[in-house]
Amino acid sequence: MTVQRVARVLVDSPLPQLDRLFDYAIPDALAGEVVAGIRVKVPLRSAGRMIEAYVVEVGVADASARPLSELDSVVSPVPVLTPALWTLARRAADRAAGSAGDILRLAIPRRMVRAEKAWLAAPPPGAPVVADEQHAWALRVLGAYPGLADAIAAAERLAVDAPPAVARLADGTPVGEWAELLAAAAVDTLARGRSAVLVVPDHRDRAQLEGALAARLPAEALVRDDAKQPAPARYSAYLRTLADVPCVVLGNRSAVYAPVNAPGLVAIWDDGDPLLSEPLSPGVHARDAALLRQELDGTALVFAGHTRTADVERLVQLGWVREIAATRRRSPRVVLSATREGENRGQRVPSAAFAAAREALADGPVLVQVARPGYAPVLVCAECRDPARCAHCGGPLHAARQGAAPACSWCGRTAHGWSCPNCTSTRVRMAASGSERTADELGRAFPGVRVIVSDGDHAVLTVDEKPALVIATRGAEPLAAGGYRAVLLLDGDRMLLAEDLRIGESCLRWWSNAAALAAPGAPVHLVGVAGPVARALATWTQPAYARSELADRGPLKMPPTVRVASIEGERPRVEAAIATARAAVPELDSDAVLGPLAHGEGVRALVRFEYALGTRVTASLRASVVEAAVSGRRPPRGRGGGPRNTLRVRVDVPDLDL
Secondary structure: OOOOOEEEEEEOOHHHHOOOOOOEEOOOOHHOOOOOEEEEEEOOOOOEEEEEEEEEEEEOOOOOOOOOOOOOOEEEEOOOHHHHHHHHOOOOOOHOOOOOOHHHHOOOOOHHHHHHHHHHHHHOOOOOOOOHHHHHHHHHHOOOOOOHHHHOOOOOOOEEOOOOOOOEEOOOOOEEEHHHHHHHHHHHHHHHEEEEEOOOOEEEEEEEEHHHEEEEEHHHHHEEEEOOOOHHHHHHOOOOOOOOOEEEEEEEEHHHHOOOOEEEEEEEEEOOOOOOOOOOOOOOOHHHHHHHHHHHHHOEEEEEEEEOHHHHHHHHHOOEEEOOOOOOOOEEEEEEEEEOOOOOOOOOHHHHHHHHHHHHHHOOOOEEEOOOOOOOOOEEEOOOOEEEEEEEOOOOOEEOOOOOOOOOOOOOOOOEEEEEOOOOOOEEEEEOOHHHHHHHHHHOOOOEEEEEEEOOOOOOOOOOOOEEEEEEEEOOEEOOOOOOOOOEEHHHHHHOOOOOOOOHHHHHHHHHHHHEEEEEOEEEEEEEOOHHHHHHHHHHOOOHHEEEHHHHHHHOOOOOEEEEEEEEOOOHHHHHHHHHHHHOOOOOOOOOOEEEEEEOOOOEEEEEEHHHHHHHHHHHHHHHHHHHHHHHHOOOOOOOOOOOOOOOEEEEOOOOOO
8 A cells, every 4th residue: 555645834824723734745746855844835725825834744644534635846945944943933932822933934034046056056064163272262251250161061041240341352343241251152162063042132232242253263153143134145144054063143033043053052142122022923032932942952041141131030049040150240330420419400410420521531432321312302382391292193292403393203294383282382392302412412511522423313333442422322322442431321210210110120221231331440420310220230239139120020910920911802802812711721810810901993901820820821822812813704805815813912021001
């Protein structure tokens, strides 16, 4: 009897009901081409069309099974989906109540035919060789943290507080010392014949780490993987990670899934940065994906940063992650700068901070961190102080420059003839100073001094050692050769007023990252802020602040002490999903559900649950999503597509506002 071979495939579709493996018969004409991991085309009966899919397994058909449809064609002979990547994608999707296909869409770049043909035609890459002197350098750098090199070799989970200082590469380029620390960990891992995956939030961090690595590794060993690359270059880089030799992958959040050979290290820099939280479904944070990968692949896992997130600190407290401290503790000289007696209480730059900036400008650059870009990002009525809003869309009005007519930040319309709906006044006043207005004001206060603005519209990566006032928004601070001679952290009180559960943690991260750019012994003035966050910065005890945050959030059942899932959709669907979850997981507390409340065109509810209940809760919510997708309303005739998905679920939501 002839044995029928079948391919078990995952179709590339966003429909939740298709998030499972389907069996297709392998025709004789394709018998020698179909292997696990390749892309193929298969017929989809429900849609009456061909669709791309990944071959996950190749096996033998069940004798009692009904007749199977056949594979249509092979799209590419390259096995881009490795068994390890499939397992990781499936685990990450199940944990987040999402689809594995959505994970793979982030992890595997779109196919580029020319890049693929060039890769197939080229000889396979050779094993990279790390020079003895570079390996010795790496061990010296890691030696500042006793036991770190051995812990990485033993594949442990580690939390490391990075040194708050600026170093110089051989060509004089300034980089944070954290970049040299992670580069040393990668060099040591590669020297042991294992691959390293380094994940950073944005292009600024990537440039620093790439510079530190380029001087220590063979060029062919360093693979860049991020979304800003041209599509052919990114696909070529992905194909390089599939080679049977180790490498070092450097990229943004999606790089955590890179299917490298012999993985030995996954390192996450600054895991509190929101850029590491995936906005696309199913919204798996790079930190959570790295934890899953460490468990599956047995790699070392390093969380490094100038601050400690409450999420990582929770794992440290549980003993799941081990903290390794440096031999010599270093910290910036932080000054809590307040207004003195006789000074205006609302003065933006107190006399002590002003004097420190003036003295430092004699030697080199001074960094001034502000909250917002632009000139006057917030306008209010000059009479009643109500926020000035656009008459067309209700968006906030701002001033692009001194004397300019107010314009809407949302729709861009110029608000000619604006009047306050509360008091009918036609005058506005500036309620906040952006980076450009701050540069204007400080430029007048320090005549003859260069003024450099660095924000979203004016990207500056580095500045020289000459005197200059560098006005930067949070996260956009350039590196200064030798470090800044003084750092002024303005608008801290306004930053802390943001309605965000983690605003204290975020502010501490912004300020710590800026303070780490100061030269040794240079003053760092935090203006107008007191309380626990200010004390944590002044004493450089960020882990202690994270512990206090955990202690405060525990009784309130707020993340990360518990997990939270958001359910959005039509009220009947949301209520049915909640009822199903309560029936499936009777251990859920009586106050586990918040809502549902009106949200957009439907309602939204939050479900809080313990980590131990996560598998059952997410499975129940996922089943509700699939049921809603299968039985949902169909779009109007002529619109095309399948049933409309009327239920959306996201687990571990970053924003808890109902």
